[in-house]
Amino acid sequence: MPRLLPLLLLLLLAPVLPASAQPQEASRFFPYTLKTTRLPNGLTVVRVPFNSPGIVAYVTAVRVGSRNEVEPGRTGFAHFFEHMMFKGTKAHPEGQRESILGGFGFDDNAFTTDDITVYQVYGPTAGLQQLIALEADRFQNLTYSEPSFQTEALAVLGEYHKNAASPNLKLEESLAKTAFTRHTYQHTTLGFYEDIQAMPKAYAYSRAFFERWYTPANTTLFIVGDFDDAQVLAEVTKQYGAWSRKATTVTIPTEPAQQKARAIHVDWPQPTQPRHVLAWHAPAARADTPDAAIMAVLAEYLVGDTSPAYKELVLEKQLVESLNIYSTPHRDPYLFPIDATLQDEKHRAAVDASLRREVKALIDGKVDAARVKAIQDHVRYGMLMDQETPRDVAIDLALYAGVMGPPDALSSYLRQLGTVTPEQLTAFAKKYLVDPNLTVLTLTPKAAAAGGTK
Structure with a gap:
């Protein structure tokens, strides 16, 4: 079942850390040292030195998944918005970011779960400065037209139809709807079918979704590999420091205790x-x-x-x-x-x-x-x-x-x-x-x- 497969598969980011937290000690449980900094705007930046000469991973974790979709008729938007995040900005129109990253040889992808959306870029440290600027731009300044939005909504509907050809999606939907009566886990990451069908009409809502969840306090950067820590932190602070969108919370319905099988x-x-x-x-x-x-x-x-x-x-x-x-x-x-x-x-x-x-x-x-x-x-x-x-x-x-x-x-x-x-x-x-x-x-x-x- 897609949602149950281990991916291996989100409390807003723990207590506030000082602006320049000391490196945490590596332990026998996790053999790498985490250097964690919380910027004044709430963005958490985690750096992990890793013996990978010339290679770096840049992963952005946004604490939004299908769990957060509490409004009737608006399920599936966390997954859908993962698609929209590749639509470009005024500074870098659609396709330009991918062209720049491709020129360096970066691998670029994303996925959504019940609880989190993850964006991953992997490639040469030589392109890290440009990568930081590109990522900071799209997370702050994403833009897309209504026709582009509608085209992508139809693509997501096609993705649903493709998944529906396998029994796994039906199993997942049936189990979720039966086991959960109130909590938002009662719908899958793809969302209810009728909500996906209605997505092309929800352009204005999609912009509100971006403003609501794509905020610095709801986001953590994980930078792992071969890089100069001081330079990276300075560049991240420079590029993301002006991001000032306020954090939003919603009340997730509590699932009542099940009383019988x-x-x-x-x-x-x-x-x-x-x-x-x-x-x-x-x-x-x-x-x-x-x-x-x-x-x-x-x-x-x-x-x-x-x-x-x-x-x-x-x-x-x-x-x-x-x-x-x-x-x-x-x-x-x-x-x-x-x-x-x-x-x-x-x-x-x-x-x-x-x-x-x-x-x-x-x-x-x-x-x-x-x-x-x-x-x-x-x-x-x-x-x-x-x-x-x-x-x-x-x-x-x-x-x-x-x-x-x-x-x-x-x-x-x-x-x-x-x-x-x-x-x-x-x-x-x-x-x-x-x-x-x-x-x-x-x-x-x-x-x-x-x-x-x-």
Whole structure:
């Protein structure tokens, strides 16, 4: 499901830092030093020296995602606005920025999640000064015509249609709408279909959206790689210092506690594999609690490659093609979903019983402490090994800071991974992995409904 896939997938930026904060000590949990400065206008600038001669990553994290879309009829705008941010300014009309960056050899992209929008540029340090000026210009002075806006709105509608050809979007929409009754997580990052269809008429609103969320206090820069720190900070201060747009907040509806189990079934009109999802409401990811780390370890413990469920359902009995838990951290309480892709519809009851049996064992305190320790080491080691380039480091820093708040949230998360105990897994399961807190999503394809899949 697109929103649940780990990207690996947002409290306004933690306490105010002094204008020139001292470098934070590198630790055995996160092996790089963060130098963090908060400019007078509220923009947070994080620099991370990285041994990458001549290469730098420049990542801008804006704490706005589909979570922030509280107004009826206006869902999907965080993702849509990611597209509009490439439309140019008066100083650099559409296409000119990309031409300049391309001349240096920069790679340029962006993505939106439920909680954050991330813009990433990666390439030679030789072009960093020009890059800073270009990024500062578009974040302060973005401009686009109504016809350009309408053209891009139709492109986003086409993106929706493309995604709708796969069952994943339907699964995601159905689960979100069933599990959430008030919170804005009830719509996907793409937004409700009828809202996407109406986007071409929302030009004026799009300008208000830009003014509301693209503010310095709602934005953090992560600059990772080979650069002169004093020069970079001076250039960032020069280019972004006049950005004075005021921060905006909205009230996000609180999701009431679920009182009894829910279920939703999807009949898919085309041949595909049957799906079975067990999704429990789970707590938000915060830098000052271990919940995100507990969920990461718990996911591997329940259905990872070393789990009894994986050995039974995937390897031995081959009832399931794949087992996943997408425990992507979220800014507000979200879901802890086990997603099973079945080999055949006739195996659904057996798979459901097996998964519930594993959860019950956990609730009963039957936890393999040695396997918990191995999983902790594996998860932490895997995250560190994935941080091979300045871009890897910058994006991971942006994602965890965007969700949890503090710029060094990734370091806190890595530290917490090493402290998860078997007792915490049991306590978490007893509190959250219970039937009144559960939503069951099932999908049956046309071929299965007609007589089973092969």
